[in-house]
Amino acid sequence: MATTREINVQKINFSWPLYAFIPLIFIFLCFFYIFAQSLYSQSYQLSPYYPLSITPPFSTQPLSLIPPKGKVEEEHACDYTNGKWVYDNLGPLYNETSCGTMKEGRNCLSHGRPDKQYLYWRWTPENCKLPRFDPKTFLETLRNKHLAFVGDSIARNQLESLLCMIATVSTPELVYSHGEDNKFRRWYIPTHNLNVSIYWSPFLVKGIEKNNEKNYNVHNLESVDERWASDIGKIDILVLSVGQWFKLPAVFYYNDQALGCHICEGKNYTEIGFDGPLRMAYKTAFKSILERKGPTGGSINAILTTFPPAHFEGEWDKLGTCSKTLPYEPEEKVLQGMEEDMRKIGIDEVREAKQKAKEFGNRIKLEALDITKLSLLRPDAHPGPYMLPNPFENGVKDRLPNDCVHWCLPGAIDTWNEILLKVIKRLM
Template sequence: MKMGNCSPNPLKEKPQFLFRKVLPKSFYAVLPIALFLLYFYYSSHLTRPPAGEFPNNTPVFIPSSVSSPPRHKGDRKFNETPCDYTNGKWVPDTLDPLYNDTSCGTIKEGRNCRSHGRPDVGYLYWRWKPRKCELPRFNPSAFLAFLGNKHLAFVGDSMARNQLESLLCMLASFASPTLLYSNGDDSEFRRWHFPSHNVNISVYWSPFLVKGIEKHEGYNYNQLYMDFVDERWASDLGLIDMVVLSIGHWYLHPAVYFEGDRVLGCHFCPSLNHTEIGFYGVFRKAFRTALEATIQRKGANGNDIDVVVTTFSPHHFEGEWDKAGACPKILPYEEAERVLEGMDEEMRRSGVEEVEEAKLSAKQHRGKIRIAALDVTKLAMLRPDGHPGPYMHRFPFSNGVQDRVQNDCVHWCLPGPIDTWNEIMMDIMKGWRDQSKDGG
């Protein structure tokens, strides 16, 4: 009997056939496609514009990032070593900001960089990475829960307002605030209410923290009374549960300083017969006066208050302030590129050291007074790309690049790096809450 063809039947030997024949060929067919998709993903989401400056008015396009899972798992326990936020670096981030130029109605026009035509978006996709810990992403619902039934006040100059507006925008991504009142030139005194948590948030214009008369027509210098707190905010301390103090750049202006009826000296006043004493000493004195007034008025009566001092935020002017390209960078500095020194470090040190002195003073009072330095000077110094620059005005190059254009290289775009200030502040508040739970 003649036997038929005895070669293996691939249908009867399906497992061996798949592994030996089909799968290897499929793998080599799919591999190039997978590599191409992987390359496309990383090149479109993690690339940044080349190092350098804005090329005149040439738009710089960076694809917007996709949503990503939370970048941190869990929270630090209170009994762990506190995070040192002062040392770290800015690293690329794929998460979108919590808000944008159209989703928040409280951004001052000069900080709304995207609406004013800033062409690049790379400055939005960086996060601060401390060297030995992680900074949790801002959680608006948790922040409002920390503040429940309390009043938070930002007191200081336009940097205090910049930080306030950043916070309001991040919170508004969860719950919309109601404006209770607005007073003063350029809405210098305002208060908002979050009904969901019965939280009030205010801003008080006080560029010196102490009593001062700002320069005006006929006087080209400020007059500061260093032993008197500015009552425009201090008179409301009885209504405030948490206060953020933030000053700095107004102390660089010409000024005459008083203590009582005596002239201490002045800064940059060659036409006056006063001793030039600079501004470092009086800048430190301003924090001391403000912190002492806060401690005395709250702690002496057994009342509680939380105090945060935001340290000096450096400017990034390169050349003349009204010259095209005054703050042209579009990338953060690497940590090794810049050293914190000179005026920036001196101003930072004043705030930090006065906080430590105030902590000792607060222990002598019955009220629970918690004080912390929000030390942002270094991480701010490393972000020359985050300022409005010429985009403090709408579409400044719509008629071509002009030789003279007003630049803002001091304040921060919203959204922008200053959102990180409030992430750190929230972590400080969480530490206070956990300490209270542990009986501290």
Template sequence: MGGSSPFKDRSNSQHSASFSSFFWRYLTYTVYAILPIALFRLYFYPLPLPQSPTDRLPLSDHILVAPSLSSPPPAEKAGGDATAEAPPLLLPPPAPPVCDYTNGKWVHDKAGPLYNGTTCGTIKDGQNCIAHGRPDLEYLYWRWEPHQCHLPRFQPIDFLQLLRNKNVAFVGDSMARNQLESLICMLSSVSEPTLVYTNGEDNKFRKWHFAGHNMTISVYWSPFLVKGVEKSSSGPDHNELYLDTVDERWAADLGWLDMVVLSVGHWFLHPAVYFEGGSALGCHYCPGLNHTEIGFYDVLRKALRTTLKALIARTRASGRSTEAFVTTFSPSHFEGDWDKFGACPKTKPYQEGEKLLEGMDAEMRKIEVEEVEASKADAREFSGFRLEALDISKLSLMRPDGHPGPYMYPFPFADGVKDRVQNDCVHWCLPGPVDTWNGILLEVIKRWNGGETTE
């Protein structure tokens, strides 16, 4: 009567409940059906992620990316996903080319040498040109400038640090001694050595010790590197060389040497008889002897080959790493007779192209360089041995002003100019051009050590 019928209200309620139940069941089934499809879509076709500002920047110009031909293909992930890209490869800068110190020119350098005849007491008397009164000193103010690189000024402390705790030896004739004394003088400018051993006529066997770096430097007289008997006033007037036997006066010490610098050439020009395999092979300039006259070029080659083979074999047997150099032939500059005034009169270097390396000078150098290269190939698989030709022939050829000349003796013209006077146009004044040889030697050692020179 004013109120609603109880039957009518129940019917509407039943109808609403039935519809609601159907709706939720349908929605649940729909979700269950759509969810796998959505997951499948996201798994195989992921949505792109938003990029940060740095992601949108191009690659830096300083980063080298390997070209596609040299890049490996991207590794596939489990499940076949190959969309991930490998990161760009960063390539190191190219190594600088090895400096060719052979070709260049002499340029004037006001810096001058590191030492002189009074600050270094090691100079052989015959090469002490300043102390002997040579009046022109311009020969002291030149620097070798290679065409394609820079040869730094010799730094004695670098040499001492690189050869710390090492034993160094110069082996050969008087040119080896000339180079050794140059090195000792330059090192003495920063560290005073102690002469700990001397023996032989004219101090042909000597050893110095640099206590601050525990380094020794020795000189061995061996003008042929192989076994030889030198001519003397009491014996035959020629040398005797045994081309298949190394000179044990220096080779016996190879077990403790860390670096060896070999230098020969000029003594092969002297009269000599050559032996090989226990019999005479021939001779050079031996009139009156019953031997076949042969040239000295092949003899030099045989001697070097025997020497370098022994050096490699004994280094390998000792288990000690050894670095070796062969200083190439150093040309002389005689103009006329050796005892005539003005035999080597030049006071300035030759200009480039003014003097060519040719004839005997070129052939001697060629033999030495070829034998070094052949020995390097033989020892290629032996990591304990390194060998290089110290090619100083051309730069030395261009320095006719660097010899003692008449100043191999003190004040040769104190009593006036003489028409005949003994000249040395073979060896080098100290200081002088030979200092450059050791500058190149140091640069090669630095290269072998990765350019490192500090302790």
């Protein structure tokens, strides 16, 4: 039997190793704590998605250093072109009386359009969400920038939609106006030091518009239109939008040599259509952007709005109408023919220009704002006879002009700018 002394010795011998390891354990825990804190700090510094934010003390919300699954991928992979129009009771951000920058011929309600259902349709992509336009986000994203729209009256139509939505939170100030029908204008939003401009250039290249002496346009396809191109160095985001004027009678030149014409019966030119000239005009425009921004070290985001179909029921030049009051279902209307070709030309040229822009690193970014398909499904969204004030005030007339090219404000064209905001955020 062990004595009391032997038992005490055994206890001492048994506990001694524990006392010896306590300092080592303490040192290990201190080292682990410092190492963990280092990793914690680095994880914020290296995250490209979320800046360090201050949370309230004793927050019960778990701290996540990883972006929500699919969020980043959605920004890059979302296909907004396929979807359908879904009725939405919320309606537009603005109305016919709250916006002072829209052209009268687009203000369908003030001109007496009786139906209002066309205001309440929302584009819903198949595989992703398209957020409602947030003017505050738009203004903050473009703080200290110059946004310019270049093109024909459809470019102006899109610009007016954007200004109307911006005006719901900050009033644009017109600071420059020049040319017939105010074809060159600039607005300033002082709250965010943002300039928004419109440049009239229906061909993007040099040309002569048809007039009383000549009933056809002249395009000089090798030379960019300097009325907008001379300001490339002052522009941060450029939105190009042309197409409708290429469908009109025209003669096309390249380096002073006549290439041919479009709709030129009776003239001594070869009929070549307008597909080739449209492609060449895009090439010249993109080439000018790359040549003027690339070597200087400057940056620019160039966005091409794809061709939006018109909806004349009948031939465009035969006083056709657009009297529908509901959108098409996707299966009712398929993109084909001329509209499909014009869309494809634009997308092809953007893709080619993006490849050429790679030599300048990440400074020049190009993207297509593909609105052709979603616009095809909205025959109800044009002014139609309400391009004129109260067209049926004195009864129904036998012949009445209809605008089935431009878009009512507010209306379906506001969706273009919802997508534009997503594209700009992705590029910037």
